[in-house]
Amino acid sequence: xxxxxxxxxxxxxxxxxxxxxxxxxxxxxxxxxxxxxxxxxxxxxxxxxxxxxxxxxxxxxxxxxxxxxxxxxxxxxxxxxxxxxxxxxxxxxxxxxxxxxxxxxxxxxxxxxxxxxxxxxxx
Amino acid sequence: xxxxxxxxxxxxxxxxxxxxxxxxxxxxxxxxxxxxxxxxxxxxxxxxxxxxxxxxxxxxxxxxxxxxxxxxxxxxxxxxxxxxxxxxxxxxxxxxxxxxxxxxxxx
Numbered sequence: 627x628x629x630x631x632x633x634x635x636x637x638x639x640x641x642x643x644x645x646x647x648x649x650x651x652x653x654x655x656x657x658x659x660x661x662x663x664x665x666x667x668x669x670x671x672x673x674x675x676x677x678x679x680x681x682x683x684x685x686x687x688x689x690x691x692x693x694x695x696x697x698x699x700x701x702x703x704x705x706x707x708x709x710x711x712x713x714x715x716x717x718x719x720x721x722x723x724x725x726x727x728x729x730x731x732x733x734x735x736x737x738x739x740x741x742x743x744x745x746x747x748x749x
Numbered sequence: 750x751x752x753x754x755x756x757x758x759x760x761x762x763x764x765x766x767x768x769x770x771x772x773x774x775x776x777x778x779x780x781x782x783x784x785x786x787x788x789x790x791x792x793x794x795x796x797x798x799x800x801x802x803x804x805x806x807x808x809x810x811x812x813x814x815x816x817x818x819x820x821x822x823x824x825x826x827x828x829x830x831x832x833x834x835x836x837x838x839x840x841x842x843x844x845x846x847x848x849x850x851x852x853x854x855x856x
Contacts, residue, residue, distance in 0.1 A: 661845075671785075671793065671836055673845035685843040721792055728781060728840065729799055735783045735840045737804070739792040 628652040628738050630660075630705075630722045635743030642712050646743060648705040648722030656680075656700040659725035659734050662707045664718035665742075672718075675707065676725065676734075690716075712747045719744050751775050751839050755848030761856040768824045770851045772837035777817050781841035784813055784822045787850075788833045796835075797822065827853070 634646040646662070662674040675696040676685045684696050695708040705722055719742040725734035752775035762768050772782065780800035785793035795804045797813035800820055810825045824831055832855055837848040 670850045671787075671838070671847045673847070676843070676845070687844050726798075729802070730779065730781060733781045733840050735781075735795070735798045736785075736793075736838070737795050737798070739794065741792050 630740040632722045632740045632743035635745045637746045638712050639749050640747055643710045646707040646720055650703045655703040660705045661723045661725055663721045663723055666718040714747050717747050750844050751842055751846050753837055753839055753846055753848040755837055755851055759852040761854050762827050763856045764827055766827045768827050770822045770835055772820045772848050774818045778839045778841035780816045782820050783838045785836045786833045
């Protein structure tokens with residue numbers, strides 16, 4: 627079964643840091659791009675960051691650029707999101723997701739989502 | 750960023766009704782659009798990708814159409830398990846963006 631499982635969320639003070647992890651199983655991890663997305667309480671979905679299968683290419687939302695780093699360890703089938711300078715508006719459920727190649731070539735849609743890990747930024 | 754305008758933001762419908770949700774992109778995204786369903790407290794699940802391709806395992810009452818800037822998701826006969834929030838998402842260009850969501854409620 628294809629599965630991604632997030633961990634590392636919790637309560638952190640404003641200005642603090644957190645490292646989220648995502649453990650994958652059931653597929654060839656090193657062949658897929660992966661993403662982090664989030665959903666603040668009572669709101670819609672927001673894309674956060676994507677990393678290519680090799681890890682050589684990354685993309686970030688403006689809302690986290692400069693404060694977050696996405697990385698992966700293909701030997702351990704694990705995705706990471708290091709978040710620094712956390713703000714109250716970063717409070718959300720963070721989802722890890724697998725990206726699947728579209729039939730149109732170099733485009734990738736999200737086909738598998740984890741159950742999420744909750745991050746709360748509050749003093 | 751490519752803006753996706755989704756409407757209606759909510760609707761009330763009965764079991765058996767035909768329901769259509771519309772998603773409009775701020776620029777041409779060809780067919781690089783996906784639809785997701787999200788139930789309360791759960792992660793989203795993929796319904797449709799490439800604008801009209803049904804994900805494996807998704808009931809055939811769900812269908813997607815459109816290209817360019819105008820897209821739609823149709824549920825041909827609403828079932829009790831379909832009451833949820835639906836999101837469109839473009840994967841043409843970074844940043845990836847989502848529509849605001851459509852909450853489908855029981856009438």
